[in-house]
Amino acid sequence: MNKSISKANNRSYDVVVIGAGNGGLVAAARVAMKGAKIILLEQHNLPGGFASSSVRGRFEFETSLHELYDYSTPKNKGGIRILFEDRLNIDAEFVPVPEAYRLIVTNPDEEIDAVLPFGIEEFIEAVEKEVPGSKESIRKFFQLGKEIDQATTYIGKMRGNPDQDVLLREHTNFLRTAAYPVDDVQNALNIPKKARAILNAYWLYLGVPTSRVNTTVFAAMVYGYILKGAYIPKMRSHEYTSAIEAKIREYNGVVEYNTKVEKILVKEGQVIGIQTNKGEIINTKHVICNASQTLTYNNLIHPKSEVPEIAFKEINARTHGITTIVVYMGLDTTAENLGLKDYSYFICDTMDTDQLYDSLINLETPKVQASLCLNNAIPGCSPPGTCIISITSAFRPSAWDKVKPQEYFNLKTRIAEGLIENFEKATGVQIRDHIEEIEVATPQTFSRFTGTYNGVIYGYELESWDSVVPRLQNMNEEKHIKGLEFCGGFGKRGHGYSSSLKDGETAALFTIQSLIKEGIIE
Amino acid sequence: MSQKKEKNLDITIKSTSRDLLAFMKLSANRKKRFEKASNEPIKSDPMNELATSLHPIRQYLVIESIKDETKTTKTFKLTPNKELGTDELAYFRPGQYLSLKVNVNGVEITRPYSIASSPSDVLKGFYELTIRKEENGFLTTYIWDQWKVGTKIESSGPEGFFYFDRLRDSKQIVGIAGGSGITPFRSIAKAIIEGEIDAKMTLLYGSSEEEDIIYYDEFKALEKQFPEKLKIVYILSCEVVSLEGCEQGFITADIIRKYCDVKNSSFFLCGPQIMYNFVEKELMEFNLPARRIRREAFGEVRDVLDLPGFPQEIAEKSFKMIVHMGEQTKEIPALATESLIIAMERAKLAPPSKCRSGECGFCRSLLISGNVYINPISDWRRAADKKFGYIHPCSSYPLSDLEIKVPRKLRN
Numbered sequence: 001m002n003k004s005i006s007k008a009n010n011r012s013y014d015v016v017v018i019g020a021g022n023g024g025l026v027a028a029a030r031v032a033m034k035g036a037k038i039i040l041l042e043q044h045n046l047p048g049g050f051a052s053s054s055v056r057g058r059f060e061f062e063t064s065l066h067e068l069y070d071y072s073t074p075k076n077k078g079g080i081r082i083l084f085e086d087r088l089n090i091d092a093e094f095v096p097v098p099e100a101y102r103l104i105v106t107n108p109d110e111e112i113d114a115v116l117p118f119g120i121e122e123f124i125e126a127v128e129k130e131v132p133g134s135k136e137s138i139r140k141f142f143q144l145g146k147e148i149d150q151a152t153t154y155i156g157k158m159r160g161n162p163d164q165d166v167l168l169r170e171h172t173n174f175l176r177t178a179a180y181p182v183d184d185v186q187n188a189l190n191i192p193k194k195a196r197a198i199l200n201a202y203w204l205y206l207g208v209p210t211s212r213v214n215t216t217v218f219a220a221m222v223y224g225y226i227l228k229g230a231y232i233p234k235m236r237s238h239e240y241t242s243a244i245e246a247k248i249r250e251y252n253g254v255v256e257y258n259t260k261v262e263k264i265l266v267k268e269g270q271v272i273g274i275q276t277n278k279g280e281i282i283n284t285k286h287v288i289c290n291a292s293q294t295l296t297y298n299n300l301i302h303p304k305s306e307v308p309e310i311a312f313k314e315i316n317a318r319t320h321g322i323t324t325i326v327v328y329m330g331l332d333t334t335a336e337n338l339g340l341k342d343y344s345y346f347i348c349d350t351m352d353t354d355q356l357y358d359s360l361i362n363l364e365t366p367k368v369q370a371s372l373c374l375n376n377a378i379p380g381c382s383p384p385g386t387c388i389i390s391i392t393s394a395f396r397p398s399a400w401d402k403v404k405p406q407e408y409f410n411l412k413t414r415i416a417e418g419l420i421e422n423f424e425k426a427t428g429v430q431i432r433d434h435i436e437e438i439e440v441a442t443p444q445t446f447s448r449f450t451g452t453y454n455g456v457i458y459g460y461e462l463e464s465w466d467s468v469v470p471r472l473q474n475m476n477e478e479k480h481i482k483g484l485e486f487c488g489g490f491g492k493r494g495h496g497y498s499s500s501l502k503d504g505e506t507a508a509l510f511t512i513q514s515l516i517k518e519g520i521i522e
Numbered sequence: 523m524s525q526k527k528e529k530n531l532d533i534t535i536k537s538t539s540r541d542l543l544a545f546m547k548l549s550a551n552r553k554k555r556f557e558k559a560s561n562e563p564i565k566s567d568p569m570n571e572l573a574t575s576l577h578p579i580r581q582y583l584v585i586e587s588i589k590d591e592t593k594t595t596k597t598f599k600l601t602p603n604k605e606l607g608t609d610e611l612a613y614f615r616p617g618q619y620l621s622l623k624v625n626v627n628g629v630e631i632t633r634p635y636s637i638a639s640s641p642s643d644v645l646k647g648f649y650e651l652t653i654r655k656e657e658n659g660f661l662t663t664y665i666w667d668q669w670k671v672g673t674k675i676e677s678s679g680p681e682g683f684f685y686f687d688r689l690r691d692s693k694q695i696v697g698i699a700g701g702s703g704i705t706p707f708r709s710i711a712k713a714i715i716e717g718e719i720d721a722k723m724t725l726l727y728g729s730s731e732e733e734d735i736i737y738y739d740e741f742k743a744l745e746k747q748f749p750e751k752l753k754i755v756y757i758l759s760c761e762v763v764s765l766e767g768c769e770q771g772f773i774t775a776d777i778i779r780k781y782c783d784v785k786n787s788s789f790f791l792c793g794p795q796i797m798y799n800f801v802e803k804e805l806m807e808f809n810l811p812a813r814r815i816r817r818e819a820f821g822e823v824r825d826v827l828d829l830p831g832f833p834q835e836i837a838e839k840s841f842k843m844i845v846h847m848g849e850q851t852k853e854i855p856a857l858a859t860e861s862l863i864i865a866m867e868r869a870k871l872a873p874p875s876k877c878r879s880g881e882c883g884f885c886r887s888l889l890i891s892g893n894v895y896i897n898p899i900s901d902w903r904r905a906a907d908k909k910f911g912y913i914h915p916c917s918s919y920p921l922s923d924l925e926i927k928v929p930r931k932l933r934n
Contacts, residue, residue, distance in 0.1 A: 179544035317559035436813035
């Protein structure tokens, strides 16, 4: 019998991984590859969490990924390519995204319609064309991005304990900006308003307005995307998540779907096991948890008395990030026939990100969207003569709190209709008459399939006070239960595919260290 | 970027010392913020509540009344079984189905049945399912024997994609129904009349005999009352037709042309495989874009031997199948002409399943070894599932001895 199909009634594991999202999958694979006995439990019947796909008719839609960050070329591998190819050695193919984005701002006072290329010099030139005289200030912003990247690489190398003198001497611009939001830094750099609008289109990937989002995180993200480009999986995210799952099984890890962990059993501050929705108890001293701190401390830890007060305070001090609505469409005509040349479209009413963010609390069609034409990155992703377009927009999670079941279907259709209209108006391309398949995912949908708290998909907001810098600095102090490691979008690296994947690896490394200390593995 | 310029970068936000101090104090200030925050646990999760309400894993129902529709069909009115924890029924989109879970003399199986009542009836506390008794039908024979007023029924939440979507479909619906395939159109018709769906519908409803027509009186009354919204044409394949408003024969291109605004309509098909084969051929004449034709996909394939590419020479064979499901492993027989899901149900493994036509992916399983035949018209697998050896057992048939890993049941 195939060894990988060992059974769930082995009631004792070295490590239990809760949730097969990006973080959980990587964590499970890395620990399994070290020879530890692991089980990965997932409540849904698919791997991936948000990193998935869905089939409607003759189309297969990408669930949530727009652009994978930090993958880069085979010659100059990014962190995620290194993880996938060299560490996990998984069988999944990625293709580059053709351009950074097309930004369309529709408000006549701000009017912008510009296609921004990858490549820092190319990008700067493209902005200069739109906003003459902006070149030097934009260049400085990218230089800051580079310095932040170097500083975080150095801190990583020093395992979170950098030499303060080295930081002060060699990474001063990183230090001086780490406590400030993007607006403060861009003001200091004198970047013209319109150039900022163009430069800040990626704000939606962090979901916090530029008046509040932390500079370290934002500048590093913009620099990384523009320098290294972005990639997407050829067969949708379900390809690489399935590939990681196959790797876990290859190393004798057990993966059980339709299995929801209801309790993490804790005794005197130490993890002792978990209990599933089928009542079974699995003994373990190590849990790697892909669920958020919000869900874990509020619902999973058992008994409740084992949750220290500070854990609740840490959650309540933060703001849960945004959630999304996605309209997936299979069209019965090609992108070429429609005249859509680009892959990624940021379309908004204004680039006043405060105004946009504030409006996301309203239960109406949001004035901002990030839309994709998948065929312009993956030409064969749908049958000949067709194409796939998806429109993503955001909501503050509480916007949907009072929606009644009987209102739900009409509500999501109405919002989707508005998003389609806005896309058509901004691009001048008519898609409505070509819709062969349409599906609309909402916060409810994301809650249903992943169990994420209140449908939130972005983790805690990355303001300066709680950016990845202080999170990483304090990550050891903020472990409240022995044997419990977190991984995923609510974690120390913030949200996003790449952050979650890397966070899974970090959680695995901590767990592996403990297992070595305990003499369980070598 | 030139080296010179890089060295020159010197950002000051407030002042050099204040900027550095702000960095130095990040952790301490953060700690203060944490300490000041509330220590109250979070108790509510509204999206989880909405998701549970719209998509319950299981609904416990009880039969409130049974109505004889025809000699072979009955309509079951189902209400929530509060004793078992179902307080409210899940809302749905007209055209969706429920997957019933029934224990037939120790064999646990599932079957999809379209909801025949209106979504607004959910708010009144009931669903209706109309079920036709099949000759020698494994489940329906049991239902006719056993289901009485008061019988407890277990069901999934509402499922399926066979519904009107105003962003995609024309406001002129042509429903083409065969036999008991009429049931979802009752729900759609009610929703149209109640204003829940802004469209009008022409129904072309094929039956073999007059006495097989379901909802005849009910639809006649609706049609009379709302002629601008609903039009029904009965097409009977028997030789003599005496009922008012009936056509004799089959749902041909001529019939479709006679009653429908073909170019401006969305066609919704629901019926047996044989009807799809016939009607789809007839529709080809109109050269409609794919988006104008939607087909309900539920139900087992009756005769796998007729499917394209099925190897006839193994028709009589039985194979061995090793099934891993959670903590159990079992070796069971699998007939070449029966889907893997049926083989597992026969062996009392009760694997998860819903649509039973390859579409929903709920039974998605890992094929560890062996080969299967997959019905090409029911292969809705994800591309990567094909690559990594995942199959949908409800539309897969054994071609050799097999070993598969099936997901566990969602609930015991």
